[in-house]
Amino acid sequence: AQTVTQSQPEMSVQEAETVTLSCTYDTSESNYYLFWYKQPPSRQMILVIRQEAYKQQNATENRFSVNFQKAAKSFSLKISDSQLGDTAMYFCAFMKRSWNGGTSYGKLTFGQGTILTVHP
């Protein structure tokens, strides 16, 4: 079974600074996907960024970027120019492809989350 570990229960950063959230995972799969999801205090979870394991290039979405180290099974999220609206719980998640009969489907496994607070 896959496990996802986020070792930082809480992080804080000043507005406009950079912060990095850590994530490690354990799997024997070679093909999989990694995600960072954001859950603001209103509790509606949204996707921040996605990384395919077969891609060596790190994914980037505006101020959000990842450092994907496949051999080390590490997947960290860097937030540049932090904004007050970035305050949220951040979840690292792992997805592998499974089969049920003739249907391929993805199953998400989440880490425990990191609460990020951006201070003005």
Add this chain to the structure above:
Amino acid sequence: EAGVAQSPRYKIIEKRQSVAFWCNPISGHATLYWYQQILGQGPKLLIQFQNNGVVDDSQLPKDRFSAERLKGVDSTLKIQPAKLEDSAVYLCASSLHTGSYEQYFGPGTRLTVT
């Protein structure tokens, strides 16, 4: 485009009572997921539907939890009878199909069992 809708937003019940949660996915999304998120933990998948068929329910406690998506659109998750440890937020999510990477989450239902 309307998002994933869930109701009720909050529910308080006593142990051994039953409760039901409702979810309406984004229009056109074939895949629907129910997650349980216990305070301080990440969401855990309970059941995944593709249209009206179950794709994965390996983590659903079937002795007390049940879910259905009879017409392949909205879905109901039921707990009967509830235990104290069922206190959690129940999140519904949907995606275009089972092969989709991105899941869209609803606001959740916060259940408190006393």
